[in-house]
Amino acid sequence: MASPLFPVFADLRGRDVLVVGGGAVAQRKAEALLEAGARVRLGAPEISAALSHHAGEGRIQHLQGPFQAHWLDGAWLAIAATDDQAVNQAVADAGEARRIWVNVVDDAQASSVQIPARIERGPLQVAISSGGGAPMLARHLREKLESELDESIGALAELLARERPRIRARFPQTGQRRRFFDRLLAGPVPNLLRQRQPLAAEREFSAALGESSDTGTRGYVALVGAGPGDPGLLTLRALRVLNEADVILHDRLVSKDVLQLVRRDAQRIEVGKQAGNHHTTQQQIHALMLEHARAGKRVVRLKGGDPFVFGRGGEELEVLRADGIEFEVVPGITAALACAAYAGVPLTHRDHAQSVRLVTAHCKDSLDTLDWPSLALERQTLAVYMGVAGLDALRDRLIAHGRAPSTPFALVENGSRPEQRVVVGTLADLAERARHHEVQSPALLIVGEVAALAQTLHWFGTAPLGEAPLALAA
Template sequence: MCKGGAVISAAPGRGRRVVASSLPTPHAAVTRASSRSEHDNAPQAGERPGGGLFPLFADLRGRGVLVVGGGAVAQRKTAALLDAGATVRVGAPTLNPGLSAWAAEGRIEHLPGEFAPQWLDQAWLAIAATDDAAVNRAVAAAGEARRIWVNVVDDVEASGFHVPARVERGPVQIAISSGGGAPMLARHLREKLETELDESLGALAQLLNRERARIRRHYPDLGQRRRFFERVLAGPIPALLRDGRHDEAQRAFGAALIDDKPSAPPAGSVALVGAGPGDAGLMTLRGLRALNQADVILHDRLVSREVLQLARRDAELIEVGKQAGNHHTTQERIHELMLEHARAGKRVVRLKGGDPFVFGRGGEELEVLAHAGIGFEVVPGITAALACAAYAGVPLTHRDHAQSLRLVTAHLKDSAGDLDWQALAQDRQTLAVYMGVAGLDVLRDKLIEHGRAASTPFALIENGSRPEQRVVTGTLADLAERAQGHRVQSPALLIVGEVAALAQRLHWFGPAPLTEPPADAALARAA
């Protein structure tokens, strides 16, 4: 990690785009001026802010930065750059009194006159902060030609990097950017974080920075080092620093380092974690904690990208997904991977869509772990039947319609004979059928054959809880045709029962249910 510099982020779009935030050097006074810089980058009317910015911290100590402009905005930018240790050259016909004083003191170099492209020679970054849009754009064009990052104040599209809102706690910095398009939101988030992060966070970072070499000597193994940090952060040291008892905190840290026994190799373990149906907001706090502690994550194909983004960035992600007709990772291979990584001392998360113990083969995996003597835990998840029904506006039980609920899974083309169809066809109950896309014609025929009315409502929920969720409704008689006509794909959950009809009135998430056959299917029937 750099000790001083700027947050720089690259993104697709015109040329290069970056987000930058100045960092203080060890000997520079901290400035909060750059926390307003997000507003400086507000887009002009009609312009679209860029997206996909990539943040990184850059060391500007001793590196040349050009600021074009001699007014108050240029002075504010220059102050932040000086605090980051940059060597700042300010180009403008005239300077305001503050910049003039800094030039006289030798803190900055003044380049008098109108902008010339050669001012960018030897510059690592540049900021255009004049009140002349044409000059600012000329700086941006010259920087682009030289592959030099340029920020243009009040011009998002011309800027190669943005300066975000910033929260500082000693060496700890949090940079916030809306991409330049919503500066008030960035400021709101900064103000919120300012109240939630107390000043002792900086003292804690300084303590850990001082002790970094000793910690690495004591814990050469990364996994052991990470566990030690977790114990320290969960112990009394943060509270001592909050109370201003810095000497006691230092002694407590030394005692923790001496008392800890790193010689024994870390014991690996496996956590079976339910990821829910896809909406990352449905992950439990305990599941999120497991993801942040994991060294290795073995995840199903259906675990959403948004959930995987909650994992620790340096965790190893291994997809072990299976889908109908394409088991590219066998269950036996999943068992081998769990044992292999746990025996290597890793903390493994077996991340499953929905809940591990509801059609997730979690019991089989725990039996393998127990037999091998590997420690494990189970973190429940919200199973698809509960989440998909809720997001589709279908109450699984209802005093007027259903007094019981059955959860069913089957690849019906192959295993229809294994189910108790007489029980499944009973009235006043709700069926929730997992993997409910294949074999819908068999399901319909079997239920009607064993007494379920052909007029029984159904709701077929595709990608439940995700932004692309679709709900198809109808009656049991036209179940297979309706699903085929709307080209419903996995993952999908089928709900059969009177409660399914409530989706038409109670839906609240995503588009309204599809209650009619698609136009091409209707035309085919008419022909």
């Protein structure tokens, strides 16, 4: 059934609006009206301290006493916001007699106009109304859209409003303007405004305005961190970029739950990078990014964890920069932070670890380049990425350089995902424990006194596997 309401955005600047009520709801309505530029008259026997302050400053006019119908004289709109149904109905009846729109808060039947839930981004407003019948649903949708609409949309709306005469002069026909906006909004201008580069955005706008209608749109690439797997750990910016992408180049280890959030019509290309099975080389990934960006596509290079923590994101940006491709980086929650948190392991602890080291150990060559004497020091935490295949060598080298065989470890497999497992023990039996429980990639190894806390602080998934490690010293 279609709504009987007709949506309207009212210009209340310099116009009288009556608010009846003196409590928190009336205060909220009055302050919203002041922001819209209305002249607010507020009628009530008593008003809140904040409203009294506004009246003292001359921002509102306080009509003291019980509601009087003549308060509506000259008003363009009235809002009844008292907790007395009879008073609210009297305001509605008096407004109806004078042909003045009246909103009665939380009473759709008595209202002749509804005040929608609003989202504001500069001059751009999105209003959501349920016709007064389901205000909590409208509020829920507003909160959801609030998280999806970037603040930079306000700056974009201001730019387009300011440049509207130039746009209409350059493209006098509606079809021409529509094609121009399609190119502009898919190009670098919105992205530059997100990056707080307004001058660069204005230069790109002017360049786009001078282009012919058949000029191709330049693409860009976003390096996006997908986190460890739980889609709830994605940033708001990551969600927005995934919903704008034309092409997704994703790692094999990006979870299915995260990929379900991708724009439905986006092209997905798996560029698998898994230990011992690199079916797409890094050079091929570079070539794919360049190919699609040169074709004017919005490309997301979606990586597990964070692009700049053992993700080769720096190499990919260097390739893009050399080719003149616009780019941005959207950080993700790296595995060390997420897996430790989901296993109940604090990476630092006042009593046990004052520093944390992030290490990758996916092959023998990488092991040979590590500073083992410093890694074997006590009172620090090691977070070892991609180390499942080299646990024997890693254990032996740490012990050989002074790390105690009794040092606790926690091996977190599929951290933050429903199938998460945590294997615990001591450094001496690290490799054996991992083989016994058939630990597979992706897994993060945590070595240090804090790893013992997984036994008592675990909160996600099943309890840790393995015998309890030695108790921490007091």
